Amino acid sequence: xxxxxxxxxxxxxxxxxxxxxxxxxxxxxxxLLPATTCLLKETELEFKDYTQGTRVYRLKSTKLxxxxxxxxxxxxxxxxxxxxxxxxxxxxxxxxxxxxxxYPTSALLKVADLEYGKGNLxxxxxxxxxxxxxxxxSTGQYSWRIVTEYPNLAEIAALNLRLxxxxxxxxxxxAEAYPPENADLxxxxxxxESEIKAxxxxxxxxxxxxxxxxxxxxxxxxxxxxxxxxxxxxxxxxMKTKPWLKIKPELTKSSNNFRPDFSQEKVWLALPxxxxxxxxxxxLNKAELELQGYAEDSLERRPRFKLDWINAKVIRPQDMPLxxxxxxxxxxxxxxxxxxxxxxxxxxxxxxxxxxxGFGEVKVVAVVSQNLPAANIEQLKxxxxxxxxxxxVASEYINTADKYLRDNHVSHYKLIPTWGASEAFLPxxxxxxxxxxxxxxxxxxxxxxxxxxxxxxxxxxxxxKTSLESPSKKERIASLIEIFRRAAKGNYDENS
Amino acid sequence: xxxxxxxxxxxLLPKDTEVFRYIEDVFRKSCLSWGYQEVRTPTLEYLHLFTxxxxxxxxxxxxxxxxxxxxGWSGERVVLRPDGTIPVARLYIxxxxxxxxxRLFYVTNVFAFEETxxxxxxxxxxxxxxxGSNKPTSDVELILLAIETLRNLGANDVQIQLSHAGVLKAxxxxxxxxPDEEVRLLDQILDGxxxxxxxxxxxxxxxxxxxxxxxxxxxKTSGFLENLKALPQIPVNVKSALNNFAEIANLxxxxxxxxxxxxxxxxxxxxxxxxxxxxxxxxxxxxxxxRYDNLITLIGGKDTPACGFALYVDPLVTLxxxxxxxxxxxxxxxxxDRATPDSIRTSFQLAEALRQAxxxxxxxxxxxxxxRRWIVVVPEKQSPFTIIDQTRNQKKEASSIADAIKMVxxxx
Numbered sequence: 001x002x003x004x005x006x007x008x009x010x011x012x013x014x015x016x017x018x019x020x021x022x023x024x025x026x027x028x029x030x031x032l033l034p035a036t037t038c039l040l041k042e043t044e045l046e047f048k049d050y051t052q053g054t055r056v057y058r059l060k061s062t063k064l065x066x067x068x069x070x071x072x073x074x075x076x077x078x079x080x081x082x083x084x085x086x087x088x089x090x091x092x093x094x095x096x097x098x099x100x101x102x103y104p105t106s107a108l109l110k111v112a113d114l115e116y117g118k119g120n121l122x123x124x125x126x127x128x129x130x131x132x133x134x135x136x137x138s139t140g141q142y143s144w145r146i147v148t149e150y151p152n153l154a155e156i157a158a159l160n161l162r163l164x165x166x167x168x169x170x171x172x173x174x175a176e177a178y179p180p181e182n183a184d185l186x187x188x189x190x191x192x193e194s195e196i197k198a199x200x201x202x203x204x205x206x207x208x209x210x211x212x213x214x215x216x217x218x219x220x221x222x223x224x225x226x227x228x229x230x231x232x233x234x235x236x237x238x239m240k241t242k243p244w245l246k247i248k249p250e251l252t253k254s255s256n257n258f259r260p261d262f263s264q265e266k267v268w269l270a271l272p273x274x275x276x277x278x279x280x281x282x283x284l285n286k287a288e289l290e291l292q293g294y295a296e297d298s299l300e301r302r303p304r305f306k307l308d309w310i311n312a313k314v315i316r317p318q319d320m321p322l323x324x325x326x327x328x329x330x331x332x333x334x335x336x337x338x339x340x341x342x343x344x345x346x347x348x349x350x351x352x353x354x355x356x357x358g359f360g361e362v363k364v365v366a367v368v369s370q371n372l373p374a375a376n377i378e379q380l381k382x383x384x385x386x387x388x389x390x391x392x393v394a395s396e397y398i399n400t401a402d403k404y405l406r407d408n409h410v411s412h413y414k415l416i417p418t419w420g421a422s423e424a425f426l427p428x429x430x431x432x433x434x435x436x437x438x439x440x441x442x443x444x445x446x447x448x449x450x451x452x453x454x455x456x457x458x459x460x461x462x463x464x465k466t467s468l469e470s471p472s473k474k475e476r477i478a479s480l481i482e483i484f485r486r487a488a489k490g491n492y493d494e495n496s
Numbered sequence: 497x498x499x500x501x502x503x504x505x506x507x508l509l510p511k512d513t514e515v516f517r518y519i520e521d522v523f524r525k526s527c528l529s530w531g532y533q534e535v536r537t538p539t540l541e542y543l544h545l546f547t548x549x550x551x552x553x554x555x556x557x558x559x560x561x562x563x564x565x566x567x568g569w570s571g572e573r574v575v576l577r578p579d580g581t582i583p584v585a586r587l588y589i590x591x592x593x594x595x596x597x598x599r600l601f602y603v604t605n606v607f608a609f610e611e612t613x614x615x616x617x618x619x620x621x622x623x624x625x626x627x628g629s630n631k632p633t634s635d636v637e638l639i640l641l642a643i644e645t646l647r648n649l650g651a652n653d654v655q656i657q658l659s660h661a662g663v664l665k666a667x668x669x670x671x672x673x674x675p676d677e678e679v680r681l682l683d684q685i686l687d688g689x690x691x692x693x694x695x696x697x698x699x700x701x702x703x704x705x706x707x708x709x710x711x712x713x714x715x716k717t718s719g720f721l722e723n724l725k726a727l728p729q730i731p732v733n734v735k736s737a738l739n740n741f742a743e744i745a746n747l748x749x750x751x752x753x754x755x756x757x758x759x760x761x762x763x764x765x766x767x768x769x770x771x772x773x774x775x776x777x778x779x780x781x782x783x784x785x786x787r788y789d790n791l792i793t794l795i796g797g798k799d800t801p802a803c804g805f806a807l808y809v810d811p812l813v814t815l816x817x818x819x820x821x822x823x824x825x826x827x828x829x830x831x832x833d834r835a836t837p838d839s840i841r842t843s844f845q846l847a848e849a850l851r852q853a854x855x856x857x858x859x860x861x862x863x864x865x866x867x868r869r870w871i872v873v874v875p876e877k878q879s880p881f882t883i884i885d886q887t888r889n890q891k892k893e894a895s896s897i898a899d900a901i902k903m904v905x906x907x908x
Contacts (some may be wrong), residue, residue: 104611105611143544145571156554156558158546158547159554159557159558160554161545162554162679163547164544164547164548165544165548166546166547167570167571167572167573168571168573169571172711322569325569325570326569327572339678342569345564345566346566346568346569347566348566348567349567421557427731478884
């Protein structure tokens, strides 16, 4: 049995390490990484292993022994700095403003404009739709559908535009692919207007110009001496030549050129991008459903099926259950994990699983640090009871995590939504993680252990119950389900 | 003890609740006697009810409690009611559209985020709405109803401040701004920042002078408005709004109702179209209201003029001394020290009889309560009951329930 004293001791050791004049900085993955690496290198504030595709999350400064860094998804950085887990952070202004839009009193300071990563947040409509200017939005009783990765900024924009009625669909990505059929407007980031136009969109309004910023936690700024680190950045900003400004981020661009098709009888199918793309492609081959534009290296957001009664669109698997629920798609290929997460949030949703596709098998598990003396949720609860602070739970599956904690009668907890790379959060920034894993190897490598398995997940075909009843489509949908079932059958046979 | 109450939330303790109920009762009584009927609307409403242009300002909307319902996959958000009037207007459109005149009132809570958490995020209002009349007498009726309620609550020094959204909007129109600028200016004014209007006004024109005369001075009678009306080159829309304002002020003068005309007194009046009024006492705002002739069309009803007001219960609770005779200490406590099935039954029967005779009666089987005037001790066996009068320090015996009632009743 874990004893409270053991826990407090572990906790105290951790805290002493974090406190003192240790400075923690949160550094971005992804788009801003190459230029950030270059800036740090030029100013001689280098971190070992801060490179594209690195598998390490915790970095040590090569110069300053009291400075360490952790790599996060850019979106997580403002919140991590605001709650005080990190003293400093680097991320794009759009994510900072997205947090401040909802939580204006966040303890966040914008310390310096780092000038790179320039771009804008746009409100845009499809050039194939019937919106070409802001004036078109002020008419009628219509409820405008806005799709975005920035729901807070989108809501403020909608309020300021005095849209009489609007709905916001937060998405994990691929916002550009939704208008005009699945959304009227998108709020999205792009380098410039030409990039927006290249996606067959019309920029209606620039909501925000954004660069990379150095940010600080207010409390840290008031109590700690971080001047040494700031001086490195200042030195960089005062340099005559700034090579990091010239670095072009490598973007995996997908193309979105098409003529939309509004016909009601077609069957709308959502296909996944990312990890699930190759096995989905393989399954489609096996099912002899020929299509063009769904290759990994040249991804089109609207690949074309040879069967011309199928309309396909490529979006993030996380977003599919909600998109199927509101009728934007009849069918979608996603993970069971995302379907269950959606059903935890919307128990009466019309989305249902139609076929198990067999691939993409993962377990959704509850994970804690190896150093934590808890082997199961009951023991974790006992430890929790001795603490005054709430259990910090990080997860991409925020609704699944919420249900798991409710079902296990965990009384006092805080949910920290993450956008991937959640294993980096333990143990400093969260106590418990609800995460998917294939083999458990990555978790073990990060000194984490699986405490509980919530469920098994595989890729599946999901559908909207109402579409299944639709007189104009139900036969086609039924035949497509049958094709997928037959093709997938091979998958389990191989597996078993 | 750790504090588990939500930031910005408030508990009403028995003493506060007593005052709260008293305010509510006084308000209900006034409204009912003026022919108003009580309604209740749900705590949850769709967000879009409040986003229609001309209902709430973006600043107010940025403070609503909105979220997706359990079936909110379509993205339709719901809110905790941020305003009392708009839901009643919706209720009218959906249920009472055939009623030419609807006089409705309600006691309700409204929710708005407040950053510090020192102010209440849930506030209570006593509101009344008069739907279907565009007559100045209706504006006056509401002011008088509010004043009568406040007077019955014991507030005799209520100040009334009058403003007029119609005049303001007409003046804004005369500035001939582009629609974007006008919306921005109006938003700021609505949030209480009147300086922007002073800055925006043209310096050397009739309209600039009129704005100054209107904004910078405080009028005490309708004469102030008559003076403004008499100025040269008053634009026609401003004039008709001023006429309406003066007509109401004249009626109030005739009724001996004192007020101050202060255009800058009102804020957050986006849906108001005509007279706006505000009540305060001892420097504290305790209510406000106004005319909102366009609201019902904006949220999908047919063209219907209306006006209303709300009194703010939270400041009133601290300002009101309820005229209630406190009879809790006068109450009766039935004690049953040796609880047997028989004695428990007798205790409950005795309590019922006493309650029916009109006495507040508590029961105590724990032997720990003594703090009431009368203590009736029920013995283990049937009667006699011991009756203790704690005020007079007397002890008597009663042989039956009827006897006990007589003894308690006889001495109060």
